Amino acid sequence: MHIPVLLKETVELLNLYSNDSVIDGTVGLGGHAAVILEKTSPDGRLLALDRDPRQIVTAKKNLAKFDKRVVLIHDSFANLAKHAYDQGFTTVAAVLLDLGFSSVHVDDPARGFSFQSEGPLDMKYDPTGELTAADIVNTWSETELARIFLVYGDEKNSRKIARAIVEAREEKKFVTTTDLAQLIEVITPRCGKVHPATKVFQALRIVTNDELGELERALPEIVEVLKPGGRLAIITFHSLEDRIVKAFFRKQENKTLKIINKHVIVPSEEEIKVNPRSRSAKLRVVERLVGTRD
Numbered sequence: 001m002h003i004p005v006l007l008k009e010t011v012e013l014l015n016l017y018s019n020d021s022v023i024d025g026t027v028g029l030g031g032h033a034a035v036i037l038e039k040t041s042p043d044g045r046l047l048a049l050d051r052d053p054r055q056i057v058t059a060k061k062n063l064a065k066f067d068k069r070v071v072l073i074h075d076s077f078a079n080l081a082k083h084a085y086d087q088g089f090t091t092v093a094a095v096l097l098d099l100g101f102s103s104v105h106v107d108d109p110a111r112g113f114s115f116q117s118e119g120p121l122d123m124k125y126d127p128t129g130e131l132t133a134a135d136i137v138n139t140w141s142e143t144e145l146a147r148i149f150l151v152y153g154d155e156k157n158s159r160k161i162a163r164a165i166v167e168a169r170e171e172k173k174f175v176t177t178t179d180l181a182q183l184i185e186v187i188t189p190r191c192g193k194v195h196p197a198t199k200v201f202q203a204l205r206i207v208t209n210d211e212l213g214e215l216e217r218a219l220p221e222i223v224e225v226l227k228p229g230g231r232l233a234i235i236t237f238h239s240l241e242d243r244i245v246k247a248f249f250r251k252q253e254n255k256t257l258k259i260i261n262k263h264v265i266v267p268s269e270e271e272i273k274v275n276p277r278s279r280s281a282k283l284r285v286v287e288r289l290v291g292t293r294d
């Protein structure tokens with residue numbers, strides 16, 4: 001089951017009122033969305049996007065009681081402004097991005113996100129996307145593989161793992177998650193509880209979905225759709241994501257944005273105990289000023 005992260009803090013800082021129009025750029029299973037819809041009742045509207053069409057199907061069921069107040073669209077939040085315009089969301093009071101993957105991605109072996117169970121080495125949120133994790137592992141150069149494992153996974157054995165992958169694929173291409181996880185386990189044995197493939201899998205997921213590129217493209221567009229006084233909340237799970245968000249907010253501070261929380265908000269110890277996935281979450285919130293972007 002996916003438990004929404006930093007739910008209370010996020011909804012509180014979005015500062016919602018009855019009948020507000022809101023956009024959830026990463027609706028997932030609709031956990032945050034349901035509370036947003038409660039807060040904006042009776043007539044507030046929600047435009048909800050997700051890059052994974054399966055999440056849209058589940059969110060539709062989970063949010064069914066809100067009926068016509070919700071518009072669900074399968075697309076990346078990088079195209080949020082276009083959908084806001086098309087759907088008549090012209091005075092948007094709040095936008096939420098709760099980045100990364102959902103527990104359903106890791107729980108379903110067929111999606112290829114997990115090294116714990118065997119599945120195709122896929123890792124695409126959007127099945128119509130062209131690049132798979134297997135394409136990266138089977139075709140990218142040793143140097144490029146070492147770079148992404150280091151930069152996006154912070155993997156200290158990045159070069160050793162990249163070399164082993166390139167040697168192994170000469171014999172047989174990587175097809176499944178276990179093909180890759182087992183090779184990594186052999187060359188960098190397990191120490192402690194964390195599986196040695198954790199960081200490489202994280203790097204492959206980020207690159208397969210161009211997660212940082214999507215975020216960078218989305219931020220200026222999101223600011224444009226917010227009405228003056230409207231708020232944007234972003235929950236990140238990776239230091240590089242948080243760095244992009246923080247740098248953008250700082251650059252726009254006192255031009256188009258006011259920073260609401262000077263210090264990043266993190267989950268309480270109690271939340272981490274109940275939902276260990278929340279431990280790396282960071283929440284930043286800004287408010288739209290009247291000014292224009294440079």
Ligand SMILES: C[S@@+](CC[C@H](N)C(=O)[O-])C[C@H]1O[C@@H](n2cnc3c(N)ncnc32)[C@H](O)[C@@H]1O
Nearest residue numbers: 004026028029030031032050051052076077098
């Ligand atoms: C952490 S989950 C969101 C959980 C949600 N807040 C909830 O309460 O159920 C992140 C979601 O973002 C989606 N996602 C990832 N990148 C995206 C993108 N660029 N555009 C839209 N959705 C994206 C994933 O498919 C996943 O469903």
